[in-house]
Amino acid sequence: MTNKLLVICGQTGTGKTSLAIHLAKKFDGELVSADSRQVYKGLDIGTGKDLKEIEKSKIKIWGYDLVDPKKNFSVGNYIRFAQKATLDIQKNGKLPILVGGTGLFIKAVVDGIPTAFVPRNLKLRNNLEEKNVAELFEILAQLDPIKAGSMNISDKLNPRRLIRGIEIASWKLEGKTPRLFKKPKYQLLEIGLQASLENLSKKIEKRVDRRIGDGVEAEIKKLISSGISWDSQSMTSLGYRQWRNYFEGRVAKKEVIDDWKKEELRYAKRQLTWFKKDARINWFDSQDENLYKSVEELVKKWYP
């Protein structure tokens, strides 16, 4: 049984899934989606699930439709899912291909997150909700001075991070025995896809238009009428939250679309900021004519 894991990451709209499918065929692999939004059932068009392409290819993809869109989903949930999925694939003698644009999810699988087993504490979070960042920091500094001291300026002012920090610190103080953290042991090959800003913005524009043509509006209408709140985590997704003002009669559809395209491009930039820090990634230009061939060669050397 192999312990190899092929990772395909990079910016949105660079054709990661298509490349992954291609490689899956060549190397007898299965895909594991590393996408924080495609885990939701019913969020199909807007999150860009490539259902048709996948069906046609007969390649199996794991990681779509894991939860109800009313539920929250976290990296912790993802780790559990992804570890099992990759293991199952490997046991079947196939190559797992982790493909997606959610940097934290990929990191979680590839490097692990030691504190990921600490569950969220809703009561605590509710109590802390009203506090300002200075107060939150003070609390954290009392509970775990080392953690507090190690935070950078940005994170010290980030309520979400501070609250999570407090959550972990108080969990430890409760004297529960932490699960032993085992760093994942994969033999990795990471492929990154990127595109020029100009190219990316064209692609994003086209893709958003296509999704609108495919009926995102109806998809969202259905989700809302089935009782999913605009405030739920799933609906904070790009291409979903933008519609709220439209459905509630505050803006025109054109504004929604423009906003969506703009946000999508900004997201792509943020993704690059994240992925560029991982030195293991072998970068390719998504426009490169010989992209598939070059990637194939690289994979072949690593997975003969």
Place this chain on the structure above:
RNA sequence: GCUGGGGUGGCGGAGUGGACAAUCGCAUUUCUCUGUAAAAGAAAUGUCCGAAAGGGCUACAUAGGUUCGAAUCCUGUCCCCAGCA
């Protein structure tokens, strides 16, 4: 034409004699990241020198004026909006 209100940075919009290169929001850029990550957060953003601290220069329609000092007061000009004709 008359009367009243107004013209501020890429945009919206504060400021109404000194603490103003100008609150704030948006936008843009760069960045942070160990259970919300398509999330959340930070910094920079007139211009020039500087790594920074800091300093120079030019700016609040436009031209003058008053004043030690003007985005702020006065006058002319141009433009916009509302009411009346």
